[in-house]
Structures are given as structure tokens and as C-alpha cells.
Amino acid sequence: MTATLDSRFSDTCQKILDVLEREVERHLAYTLGHDATAVEGPYLYRALAIAVRDRLVTEWRETRARMAASEQKKVYYLSLEFLIGRSLSNAVANLDLEESVRKSLHQFGVELEEIAEEEQDAGLGNGGLGRLAACFLDSCANLQLPVVGYGLRYEYGMFHQRIENGRQVENPDHWLRDGNPWEFERTESARRVHFYGHTEHYRSEDGIAKVRWSGCHDVLAMPFDLPIPGYRNGTVNTLRLWKALATDEFDLDEFNAGSYTEAVAAKNMAEQITMVLYPNDSSENGKELRLKQQYFLVSASLQDVLAEWVKTHGEDFSEFGSSNCFQLNDTHPACAVPELMRLLIDEHDVEWEQAWSIVRKCMAYTNHTLLPEALERWSVRLFSNLLPRLLEIIYEINARFLAEVAEQFPGDAEVLRRVSLIEDGEHPHVRMAYLAIVGSFSVNGVAGLHTKLLKEGLFKDFHTLWPDKFNNKTNGVTQRRWLAHCNPKLRDLLIESIGPEWQTDLSHISKLAPFAADAGFRDRWRVVKQHNKQRLIQTVKRETGVEFSDSALFDVQVKRIHEYKRQLLNVLHAIHLYDRIQRGETAGMISRCILIGGKAAPGYHVAKLIVKLVNDVSQVINNDPAAHDLLKVVFLPNYRVSAMEVICPAAELSEQISTAGKEASGTGNMKFMMNGALTIGTLDGANIEIREHAGDENFFLFGLDAAGVATTRTNYRPNEIIAADPEIERIMQMLEGGVFSRSEPGIFSMLTTGLRNPHDPWLTIADLRSFIDAQKRANDAYRDPDHWNTMSILNTASSGWFASDRTIGQYAEEIWNVKPLS
Ligand code: 26W
Numbered sequence: 001m002t003a004t005l006d007s008r009f010s011d012t013c014q015k016i017l018d019v020l021e022r023e024v025e026r027h028l029a030y031t032l033g034h035d036a037t038a039v040e041g042p043y044l045y046r047a048l049a050i051a052v053r054d055r056l057v058t059e060w061r062e063t064r065a066r067m068a069a070s071e072q073k074k075v076y077y078l079s080l081e082f083l084i085g086r087s088l089s090n091a092v093a094n095l096d097l098e099e100s101v102r103k104s105l106h107q108f109g110v111e112l113e114e115i116a117e118e119e120q121d122a123g124l125g126n127g128g129l130g131r132l133a134a135c136f137l138d139s140c141a142n143l144q145l146p147v148v149g150y151g152l153r154y155e156y157g158m159f160h161q162r163i164e165n166g167r168q169v170e171n172p173d174h175w176l177r178d179g180n181p182w183e184f185e186r187t188e189s190a191r192r193v194h195f196y197g198h199t200e201h202y203r204s205e206d207g208i209a210k211v212r213w214s215g216c217h218d219v220l221a222m223p224f225d226l227p228i229p230g231y232r233n234g235t236v237n238t239l240r241l242w243k244a245l246a247t248d249e250f251d252l253d254e255f256n257a258g259s260y261t262e263a264v265a266a267k268n269m270a271e272q273i274t275m276v277l278y279p280n281d282s283s284e285n286g287k288e289l290r291l292k293q294q295y296f297l298v299s300a301s302l303q304d305v306l307a308e309w310v311k312t313h314g315e316d317f318s319e320f321g322s323s324n325c326f327q328l329n330d331t332h333p334a335c336a337v338p339e340l341m342r343l344l345i346d347e348h349d350v351e352w353e354q355a356w357s358i359v360r361k362c363m364a365y366t367n368h369t370l371l372p373e374a375l376e377r378w379s380v381r382l383f384s385n386l387l388p389r390l391l392e393i394i395y396e397i398n399a400r401f402l403a404e405v406a407e408q409f410p411g412d413a414e415v416l417r418r419v420s421l422i423e424d425g426e427h428p429h430v431r432m433a434y435l436a437i438v439g440s441f442s443v444n445g446v447a448g449l450h451t452k453l454l455k456e457g458l459f460k461d462f463h464t465l466w467p468d469k470f471n472n473k474t475n476g477v478t479q480r481r482w483l484a485h486c487n488p489k490l491r492d493l494l495i496e497s498i499g500p501e502w503q504t505d506l507s508h509i510s511k512l513a514p515f516a517a518d519a520g521f522r523d524r525w526r527v528v529k530q531h532n533k534q535r536l537i538q539t540v541k542r543e544t545g546v547e548f549s550d551s552a553l554f555d556v557q558v559k560r561i562h563e564y565k566r567q568l569l570n571v572l573h574a575i576h577l578y579d580r581i582q583r584g585e586t587a588g589m590i591s592r593c594i595l596i597g598g599k600a601a602p603g604y605h606v607a608k609l610i611v612k613l614v615n616d617v618s619q620v621i622n623n624d625p626a627a628h629d630l631l632k633v634v635f636l637p638n639y640r641v642s643a644m645e646v647i648c649p650a651a652e653l654s655e656q657i658s659t660a661g662k663e664a665s666g667t668g669n670m671k672f673m674m675n676g677a678l679t680i681g682t683l684d685g686a687n688i689e690i691r692e693h694a695g696d697e698n699f700f701l702f703g704l705d706a707a708g709v710a711t712t713r714t715n716y717r718p719n720e721i722i723a724a725d726p727e728i729e730r731i732m733q734m735l736e737g738g739v740f741s742r743s744e745p746g747i748f749s750m751l752t753t754g755l756r757n758p759h760d761p762w763l764t765i766a767d768l769r770s771f772i773d774a775q776k777r778a779n780d781a782y783r784d785p786d787h788w789n790t791m792s793i794l795n796t797a798s799s800g801w802f803a804s805d806r807t808i809g810q811y812a813e814e815i816w817n818v819k820p821l822s
Pocket of ligand 1: 129280281330376
């Protein structure tokens with residue numbers, strides 16, 4: 001830079017700084033009406049958030065204008081969950097404002113990190129599926145793709161978890177109580193959504209058969225837009241979240257029969273729809289309110305897109321299918337298939353054949369689970385009451401589909417029964433996954449193994465019918481949140497050694513590999529990890545009172561609590577180590593801190609019992625002086641996005657230990673790998689690809705593979721395995737003998753009988769010996785820090801494939817056929 005340019009540049013920086021400083025003051029005084037003396041954190045957070053937001057708005061408006069003016073194809077990501085976490089630091093980093101924000105905060109004597117802590121997590125999701133949607137939006141903005149997210153603005157997000165006497169207690173998450181500076185209400189784009197009522201078949205003036213959905217209760221859908229900033233690229237995309245409101249007539253007409261007060265109270269019925277996120281991530285419960293949420297999201301979003309279309313194209317839908325794509329995040333928004341049919345046919349006079357060809361051109365479905373209990377089925381009775389017109393359309397889709405199948409498989413009644421969208425029986429149900437498959441041009445799984453199992457198992461018949469519809473898109477995560485933001489020390493070390501390109505293109509991270517052989521670099525790598533471990537030590541101490549040591553191996557399993565994820569297997573290993581300590585068999589044993597965290601669905605009793613077990617085991621071990629220097633076990637309460645931002649940079653061993661064939665992909669596994677943790681894992685989900693990229697020698701593999709699981713099931717005798725292995729037998733004796741349940745004898749019997757049951761679906765005992773042995777290998781590797789750090793660096797260096805930018809690049813090219821907005 002020349003001298004004049006240089007000074008002009010620093011002038012500009014100074015101006016930005018001055019302006020930002022003054023704007024924070026102005027928002028404190030005038031937007032928030034706060035006195036400038038003794039500013040409290042929450043006010044400062046709000047003032048800063050609004051000042052940063054102001055800087056997003058210009059780019060946001062420009063991006064919207066570019067999108068509206070462009071004839072290019074657009075994508076709509078429909079999801080009941082977006083687990084975005086905090087937004088302030090993300091916006092600051094993406095706008096490249098960090099330095100000026102820090103300086104302007106110094107006048108108040110605070111650090112950005114402290115102020116960032118004031119922000120509530122936007123916990124609008126359960127786990128993997130919701131967080132994936134958030135990473136995807138980040139990547140779409142980074143790649144400047146014309147993608148809009150559509151979701152629900154839940155008043156209450158994922159519950160807060162407290163631990164009381166070792167048990168999970170749920171508290172409501174009223175995250176909007178102090179307002180949300182990142183949202184903009186768009187009253188001009190409110191939509192109406194129908195529920196209940198009945199259908200009327202009639203003929204139009206020109207003699208065409210038509211259907212009217214009448215006598216319905218309408219609910220108003222009010223959009224709130226959130227900015228999704230790209231990384232220093234001038235793009236700000238939109239996440240539109242719908243809030244349910246009563247329509248004006250709601251109280252006036254329909255409820256005027258009652259008194260005024262009852263009429264006003266009745267508004268609640270409508271507004272309940274977006275009141276709370278269902279905290280369930282693995283079993284559907286068939287509740288009417290959940291179907292209302294799903295249809296509410298789908299109808300409002302499709303109407304929104306159609307209204308925009310009509311503005312520029314009038315009632316000509318010939319190009320609609322090739323100009324728009326709806327990505328369905330699991331089956332939760334699968335009503336989009338019949339709803340788009342309804343809107344086109346009933347409201348825009350399109351004929352069935354044309355409407356169907358449009359739908360099949362623009363719908364794509366992602367499956368996220370193989371668990372049969374998680375596959376959504378809605379009772380036909382409930383459907384016909386709540387959404388009578390949609391059910392008629394589903395029946396018509398099914399009749400035409402089955403006729404097609406019958407032509408391909410003449411006389412095969414069995415295949416018709418198997419693939420029907422309606423599951424027959426005393427209480428018939430709509431199979432939402434089948435509806436999504438039949439109505440889509442693309443069906444994808446989220447990791448190689450998962451997609452293979454979908455084709456061979458769950459969706460076999462459909463794969464036979466339409467092999468080309470099926471494709472794989474292995475998940476990824478955004479390195480901007482899950483490395484650069486949450487691990488600033490590592491970010492700086494990486495930038496210094498391999499440059500900054502990896503932040504927008506993670507394939508560049510492979511340049512790190514040669515540094516693994518450099519002793520000086522390994523030492524700096526170790527120092528960063530130690531720093532991050534210190535940070536986690538403080539969090540653990542604050543939340544649980546337990547003190548971790550920074551010389552111990554940090555062994556971490558954080559994710560939803562579920563039997564298939566086998567937190568129980570992890571606990572059995574902890575008990576095994578404790579048993580060895582008690583018996584004095586500690587030769588060669590490293591010091592280890594085991595951290596487990598995650599929420600159990602409130603109605604999932606076994607998962608809640610596992611939480612209790614982790615807590616009770618940790619009580620016994622942490623209070624035994626014999627274990628003091630060698631083993632600590634902690635259950636970290638209220639695991640969430642912002643907790644993972646502290647946990648994954650500090651982790652050294654990542655537990656990915658699900659029963660093979662059960663975890664669709666996993667994404668936590670990728671965050672740990674990026675931050676240099678080694679994985680101990682089964683051949684399940686994306687673990688398989690992680691191992692392929694990191695190399696067999698940098699991964700602790702154990703357990704049955706998916707095929708082994710299938711054959712073992714046919715002849716599984718856990719009691720024989722236990723009896724034949726003295727170490728395993730002792731673990732069971734300690735559990736069953738009440739070592740961890742002195743004050744409540746027998747409380748864990750449901751877990752121990754499950755382990756001994758030949759029909760245990762999770763085959764925990766089958767994998768236990770192999771797990772203990774793999775943990776022993778990890779133990780031995782950790783004793784050689786040089787070797788461990790080499791493996792750690794190589795893991796980070798091989799994580800390029802697991803960027804959501806790569807995943808989204810594949811969606812854009814192979815499914816959506818969209819290009820960056822120029
Ligand atoms: C109907 C209740 C319900 C709610 C949510 C059933 C199933 C779900 C989700 C599909 C569960 C989920 O989050 N699946 C996870 O999706 C991630 C992103 O693809 C994967 O990485 C995880 O392996 C998968 O468990």
C-alpha cells in the first residue's frame with residue numbers, strides 16, 4: 001500500500017470506529033432509553049447488537065433486491081428447526097468488525113466475549129437436524145446462493161435442563177422475553193392458513209370441476225426475518241420465521257357468541273401453534289398440535305413463494321417448477337407436497353397433471369433417521385378433521401401412484417400394500433416419508449452408509465422404482481463457527497502457518513499436514529489445546545463444582561441422550577476404569593476426565609434414567625480419594641450450541657459410539673475432528689468417512705459394523721458374554737450390586753436388565769470388550785504426547801471434506817441446480 005492509501009485506509013478504520021462507538025452510545029441513550037452511567041451487560045449487548053445490525057441492513061437490502069430482480073432459480077429450505085445459537089459474534093466476524101467492536105467496548109471496560117455471553121441461544125431445534133439447518137444457511141450465504149430458510153418462530157425453544165438429585169428437570173426457555181434484536185417483523189407479508197372445516201365440490205362458471213375448502217378456522221402467519229450474513233462477501237440472506245396470530249374475525253365472528261373476555265382468551269388457540277418447540281428428536285407422538293405446526297409452516301411458506309411468483313409472472317406457472325426448489329428437512333414439512341397441489345389447483349386454477357409435474361420438479365427430500373419409531377405417520381382420522389382438503393389430495397396422489405406401480409408389477413398386490421401412502425388397518429395412517437418420496441425428484445441420505453441403508457432397507461421398493469432419485473449428501477459443519485469463532489487461538493495459529501483461505505474453503509486445511517512433523521509446531525499446537533482445556537475447566541467447575549485437571553485426557557460425549565447413541569457404553573467403561581483403580585490395577589493408566597452432556601426427551605424414561613446413572617456414577621467416583629488423580633466423571637447440564645463452542649476446542653477424545661447402522665451421520669463428530677480431537681468410534685454414519693479421511697492409524701475403531709450387527713442380532717447371548725469376561729462381569733456386579741445406587745436400591749434395574757436382554761436392540765454388551773480395548777489403545781497413545789499431537793494435527797488437517805460449504809456445494813450442483821447470485 002502506498003503511504004497515502006495507507007493513511008486513507010486507517011482514516012476509514014478510525015471513522016468506522018468512531019461511528020460505532022457513537023452508535024453504541026446513541027442506541028443506549030435513545031433506542032433503549034438508558035442512562036449512560038453504570039451500563040449493565042444486557043443493555044450494552046442490546047445497544048451493540050443494534051449497532052452491528054444496522055451495518056447488516058444495507059447489504060441485506062441489496063441482497064434481497066438482487067434476488068428479486070434475478071431470473072435465476074431459487075431455493076427454499078423448509079425446516080421445523082433452525083438451531084442457530086447466538087448471532088452477535090457471528091455478525092461481528094462476518095462483517096469484519098471485531099477490532100472496532102473491541103475498541104468501542106473498551107470505553108465501557110468490557111470485552112466482546114463478556115458481552116456476547118449476554119445473548120440467549122436461539123434454541124429453535126433439538127439437535128443434529130436443527131443445527132445442520134443453521135450450518136447450511138451459513139454456507140449458502142458464504143457461497144452467495146439464492147436460498148431462503150423458512151421456519152417457525154417458537155416463543156419457547158428447547159427447554160433448559162437442570163439436574164436435581166441427579167435427575168433431569170426441564171425449565172421453559174423463554175428466549176424472547178427481553179426481545180430479539182436480530183428479527184424484523186414484516187406485517188405486509190402476513191398470510192392466512194386454513195384449519196378444520198370441510199370441502200365442497202362444485203363446477204365453475206365454465207363447467208370445470210372445482211373444490212372449495214370452507215367453514216375453516218383461519219390463523220394468521222406473521223413473518224419475522226432474521227439476517228444470515230455471508231463471510232465478508234456483501235451477501236446477507238434471509239431466514240423467515242412464522243409466528244401464529246389470531247385473525248381479527250377469529251374473536252369477532254366465531255367467538256362473539258361468547259362474551260368479550262372469552263373471545264379474547266380464545267385467541268390463545270391460534271397463538272398456541274408457535275408457542276413451543278416439541279423437544280422430541282427420535283419418536284413421533286402423533287399430537288394434533290404438531291401436525292398444526294407442520295402445516296402452518298408449509299402453507300404460509302408456499303403462499304409466500306407463490307405470491308412473489310405471481311407478482312412477476314402473473315398466473316403463468318409454466319416455469320415455476322424449473323425456477324424454484326423446496327428442500328424438505330426430513331418429513332416434518334412433507335405436507336408441502338399436497339399443499340402445493342392444493343394451492344396450484346384450487347387457488348390458481350392449474351390442472352392436476354400440470355400441478356403434479358410442477359410439484360415433482362421442485363420438491364426434494366432429505367432423510368435424517370433410520371429409526372423406525374422416528375418415521376412420521378399421521379392418523380387419517382386426525383388428518384381428515386384438521387386438513388380435510390389435503391387428505392383428499394393425498395388420496396388422489398396415492399390412487400394415481402398405485403395405478404402406476406400396478407402397471408410395472410402386474411398382479412403384485414403385496415407390493416401395492418407395501419408402498420401405499422396409506423398404511424391400512426383398523427386405524428389407517430398417512431406415511432409421510434412415502435408421501436415425500438413420491439412427490440420429490442430427489443431423495444437423499446446424510447452419509448454414505450446411511451444412504452446405502454436407505455436404498456437397501458427402509459426405501460427399497462422406491463429405490464427399485466426410481467433408482468435415480470436417490471443420492472447421498474454427506475453432512476458438514478461450518479468452520480467459521482466451529483473453528484474460527486469458537487477456537488480463536490487455533491484460528492490464529494492456522495492463519496499464521498497456512499494462511500486464511502481455509503475460512504472460506506476448508507479444503508485448504510490440508511496444507512497443515514506437513515506441520516505435524518515439526519516439533520516446534522506441535523508444541524504450539526499443545527499450548528493452544530491447554531488454553532482451551534483451561535477454559536472448559538472453568539465452565540465445568542462453575543456448572544458442577546468438579547475440578548478437572550489440565551494434564552488429564554479430556555474424553556467427551558455430548559449429544560442428545562438416546563439408547564442408540566449408547567451413553568451407557570461410555571458409563572460402563574468409566575465403571576471399568578474405576579474398578580481397575582479400586583483393585584490397584586493402574587499400571588500405565590493415564591489420568592482421564594470424562595464429560596457427558598445432553599438432553600433427554602421429557603417423555604423418554606430410559607434416557608432420563610441414563611442421565612441419573614451418569615450423575616450417580618460421577619458422584620461415587622469423584623468423591624473417592626482413590627480415584628482422585630486418575631479419573632473424573634461429569635455430567636454437564638444444559639448442553640446447547642453455546643456450550644459446544646467451549647467444549648469442542650478443548651476435547652481430545654471424541655466419543656462416537658452408536659450401534660452401527662443407527663446414527664444417520666452425526667455432525668458433532670466433525671466439529672471435534674476440526675478442533676483436533678481423535679475419534680473413538682464405530683463404523684456408523686459419517687464416522688466411516690472421518691476414518692477414511694483421517695487414516696486408520698489416527699482413529700480408534702471398535703465394535704460391530706452394520707452387517708455384523710444384523711447377524712449378531714439373530715443369535716445374541718449377552719449373559720454368556722458377561723460370564724466369560726471377568727472384567728465385564730465385575731462391571732455388571734458393581735452396577736447390580738448397588739455401588740452407584742446406595743440410597744435408592746434397584747433404580748437402575750431397567751438398564752441392567754436391558755443390557756442382559758438377548759433382544760437388546762443396541763447390542764451394548766456385544767461391543768463392550770472391543771470398546772474397552774480401543775479405550776486402552778487411546779490410553780497408550782496419550783502417554784506419548786508427541787505422537788498424540790501428531791495424530792491430532794492430522795485430524796484437523798484431514799477435516800476439509802466435512803465443511804458444510806462442501807455439502808452445500810453438492811446440493812447446489814447435484815440437486816438444486818443453482819448458481820451463486822452474481
Ligand atoms: C418426529 C420426531 C422427530 C424429530 C426429529 C424425529 C426425528 C427427528 C430428527 C430427524 C432427528 C435428528 O436430528 N436426526 C439427526 O440428523 C442429523 C443431521 O442430518 C444427523 O447428523 C444425525 O445422525 C441424526 O440423528
